[in-house]
Amino acid sequence: MINIPKGTKDVLPSESYKWHEVERVVRDLKHRYNLHEIKTPMFEHTELFIRGVGKSTDIVNKEMYTFVDKGNRSITLKPEGTAGVARSFIENSLYNEPLPLKLYYITPCFRYERPQAGRLRQHTQFGSEWFGVDSPEADAEILMMASDFYRSFGINPTVLINNLGCAECRKKYVETLKEYFKPHxxxxxxxxxxxxxxxxxxxxxxKVDECKAINKNAPKITDYLCDDCNSRFNKLKKLLKNANVNYKFEPMLVRGLDYYTNLIFEFIDEDKKLGQNALGGGGRYNNLVEELGGKPMPVIGFGIGIERLLIYLENKGIEVNSDEHLNVYVANACEDLTPVIEITKMLRDNGVSAEMNLTDRSLKAQFKYADKIKAENVLVVGDDELKSGKFTIKNLKESKQTTLTKNELVKYFKG
Ligand SMILES: [Zn+2]
Ligand SMILES: [Zn+2]
Structure with missing residues (x-):
């Protein structure tokens, strides 16, 4: 037998409804927040991630799936979603579109990591990147949207926010930080x-203990912010408070990627018992587009790992909504299956979710099967029914029985 590769996971039929719910929630956000979908390839030139994610990051140094293809090009399976979207934004002149342009995607990402709970070598990200807007209002809005995403699943994680400053105040801070670290x-x-x-x-x-101890007394970026960055950050906090976003200022928050400027954030569950508690995060990266060869362009975005979210919900005992249900199983009690097919087709043509018997099972066995596949109703098609034009529908959940004519069937199942 051939096994699944290490660090990957099948989504089995019994759990795919969770993914459908995630997609439904994302489409609902798309609708309410005026997002536009973008799909970029699963692999890109390696150089894109080196420049777009950063040479000093663990992703680029240790975790990329990189290979040389038959044309002798260095290719990398995308380790995150942002770089490809920024590349496409530049390459397709999307800066000519009306700005701001709010994009989103759901994409697999690949990282060669030591597999552990919630860390897969292939995982799926829901991400959103907003181009061409640089204001505390935009920062607040994207955080409101991410909060809405989580709330749709019945959770309200805390969003930790920090400000890494603009180029100017950051430079001063990094110098101070280096001075502090030097003797250590x-x-x-x-x-x-x-x-x-x-x-x-x-x-x-x-996360190493020795370094954590040194970090405890390190200077904090917020003491070095310029007036502009400061007032902007205060504005953001006010807006988040007004919008009822559950935020907390965390001056020690930094994120793994090199490209962040100003705002960075991370959604966490403060209930530390659950271990893997980072649920998603992002920030502003106003230099990224320029770094990749485009015109200067402010961008803010986030990424949320879907597998991790689903594991988290499971650990918390929160059920994911399911809109999956089978309205009716059409059973046959006649020799010829033709009328069964005809009635099933009529139901399906009218949007009813219907399954029909395809076997030579007895009627009793068909009922058993209908129960197993969780059909809500069984409609029996037999010679008597065809003769009288009246069909009996058995509701399996409530063990109720109803008799209807053929014309009444669609209305009955569509409620
Ligand atoms: Zn500044
Ligand atoms: Zn360290």
Whole structure:
């Protein structure tokens, strides 16, 4: 037998309804927030992620699925959704569209990680990227939307927010940070030793105990924000409060990618018992488009891992809504299946979810089968019914029986 590759997962028929619900919720957001879908390829030139995600990130250094194709090009399976969307935005001159342009996608992402709970080598992301708008109002709106996404599943995680500042105040902060870290380099983990040179901000994100201890007293970015960045951040907090978004300012929050500027955020469950508690996150990356060769363009976006969300809901004992149901099973009690097919077709043509008997099972066995596949009703088609034109419908949930003419059937099942 051939097994599934390590770190991947099948979505089995019994759980696919959860994915349909995720897609329904996303389409509902698309409708309410005026989003537009974008689909980019599963793989891109490796260079895109090196430039778009950042040389100093774990993703680029350790986790990419990279291979040389038959044309001798270095190709990488997308490890995240943003870089490809930014590439497409530039390549297809989407800056000529009316701005702001609010895009979304649901895409598989690939990372070569040590498989553990909620961390797959192929996972799915719902992401949204908003181009051409740079205001605290836009920052607030995208957080309202992400909150709405979670609320649709009956949860209301806290969104941690931090401000990494503009180029100006960030530069000052990074210098101060380096001064603070310098005497501690010898006590840091080897990764942070390297980060000190490449991206000292990321030391703040380190989960190694020694580094965590050093980070405790590190200077905080918020003490170094310029007046503009400060008033903007205060405005955002006010807007989030007004919109009833469950936020918390976290000055030690940094995120794994290099491209963030100003706002960064992360959705977490503060109930620490659940371990893997980061549910999604994002931020503003006003330099990314320029970094990839486009004109300067403000962008804000987020990514939410769907598998992780579903595991989280399961751990919390929260059921995902299911709109999946089978209205009627058409059973046959006649020799010839033709009328069964005809009636089933009529029901389906009118939008009724219908299944019919395709076997030579006895009527009793057909009822049993209908119960197993969770049909709500069984409609029996037999010689008597065909002669009288009256059909008996048995509601399996309430064990009720109704008799109707053929013309009344559609209305009955569509409620
Ligand atoms: Zn600033
Ligand atoms: Zn470290």
């Amino acid at each position: 380099i010898g006590d840091m983990c080897p990764d942070c030793g390297k980060r000190f040179e490449t991206n000292p901000l990321r030391i703040l994100d380190c």
